Amino acid sequence: MSLTVVGSIAFDAVRTPFGERERMLGGSAVHFSLAAGFFTGVKVVGPVGDDFGEAEYDVLRKRGIDTSDIERVPGGDTFFWRGHYEYDLNVAHTDDTQLNVFGDFQPKLSDSSREAETLFLANIQPDLQFQVREQSQARLVGLDSMNLWIDTARDSLRRAIASVDIVLMNDAELRMLTEQPNLVRAAREVISLGPRMVVAKQGEYGAALFTADSFFALPGYPLEEVVDPTGAGDSFAGGFLGYLDSVADDELSDQELRRAMTYGSVLASFNVEQFGTERVQALTHGEINRRFEEFRLMTHLDTQPVELRSA
Ligand code: AMP
Numbered sequence: 591m592s593l594t595v596v597g598s599i600a601f602d603a604v605r606t607p608f609g610e611r612e613r614m615l616g617g618s619a620v621h622f623s624l625a626a627g628f629f630t631g632v633k634v635v636g637p638v639g640d641d642f643g644e645a646e647y648d649v650l651r652k653r654g655i656d657t658s659d660i661e662r663v664p665g666g667d668t669f670f671w672r673g674h675y676e677y678d679l680n681v682a683h684t685d686d687t688q689l690n691v692f693g694d695f696q697p698k699l700s701d702s703s704r705e706a707e708t709l710f711l712a713n714i715q716p717d718l719q720f721q722v723r724e725q726s727q728a729r730l731v732g733l734d735s736m737n738l739w740i741d742t743a744r745d746s747l748r749r750a751i752a753s754v755d756i757v758l759m760n761d762a763e764l765r766m767l768t769e770q771p772n773l774v775r776a777a778r779e780v781i782s783l784g785p786r787m788v789v790a791k792q793g794e795y796g797a798a799l800f801t802a803d804s805f806f807a808l809p810g811y812p813l814e815e816v817v818d819p820t821g822a823g824d825s826f827a828g829g830f831l832g833y834l835d836s837v838a839d840d841e842l843s844d845q846e847l848r849r850a851m852t853y854g855s856v857l858a859s860f861n862v863e864q865f866g867t868e869r870v871q872a873l874t875h876g877e878i879n880r881r882f883e884e885f886r887l888m889t890h891l892d893t894q895p896v897e898l899r900s901a
Pocket of ligand 1: 598600601602616617618621670671687713714715738819820821822823824825
């Protein structure tokens with residue numbers, strides 16, 4: 591039982607209608623790890639610069655995350671992302687992306703990262719994702735991506751997708767990637783490239799799971815206050831894959847996949863309650879268990895159709 595994640599480790603500047611932060615810990619691999627760490631041993635792989643200090647390492651270590659494969663580049667600056675959201679929090683607008691140490695990043699997995707049973711290729715340049723996938727011996731591999739790479743590296747992204755088991759992407763990005771306005775068809779087309787399943791993340795509306803012959807969906811948790819959606823997708827992926835790694839079952843039963851979808855939804859719903867990683871850092875087992883139970887009750891349907899009236 592172990593999980594390696596490769597992705598961005600970042601400082602984020604974020605503005606939402608409810609406030610802003612000039613510099614906070616972020617990055618796809620960081621959000622993912624903090625969520626997955628509730629379920630399994632996580633190893634983070636990715637570069638950081640001199641500006642990534644003990645306080646940042648501590649956030650990860652406190653959750654028991656293995657940071658020994660974080661590569662510190664002397665003289666470099668950590669990846670930086672600036673973005674904002676309007677009242678429709680489902681759409682992130684990127685204002686600035688500074689790749690910094692990611693510009694020259696050549697991922698090399700250590701023996702223990704290579705041997706992890708589960709691998710998550712969080713959102714980074716798709717050629718890097720593919721290089722990592724080639725080095726890994728994982729039995730279960732997930733991948734996320736974003737509009738930037740669909741625009742600038744579509745063929746590379748399709749090659750990376752063909753090499754994984756599960757694609758977890760936003761619904762709008764799945765449509766954009768496949769140029770297919772219908773989500774069911776878009777998911778089917780992605781599965782035809784090679785993956786066993788697709789998870790379409792739909793922001794506040796929830797998430798849907800497509801396999802070749804089944805479908806399952808959950809609504810978003812009905813939150814009254816959403817402060818910052820940054821990292822929700824990665825927290826979802828962390829809950830989903832972290833749980834699946836902990837059951838270590840190659841077959842992946844429907845029940846396990848549904849539980850994974852629920853843990854993904856639980857972790858994502860907490861993530862958006864405060865800025866950046868603040869809420870997930872403070873999260874307790876009791877809070878996760880209670881929200882899981884709320885999802886169970888909220889979505890339970892154990893009834894039969896009635897006899898309909900004839901004309
Ligand atoms: P999401 O789960 O999609 O909201 O992911 C948000 C995180 O993605 C932020 O913490 C950013 O640091 C990170 N991010 C934004 N743009 C990129 C990019 N081009 N490559 C890698 N990570 C990114």
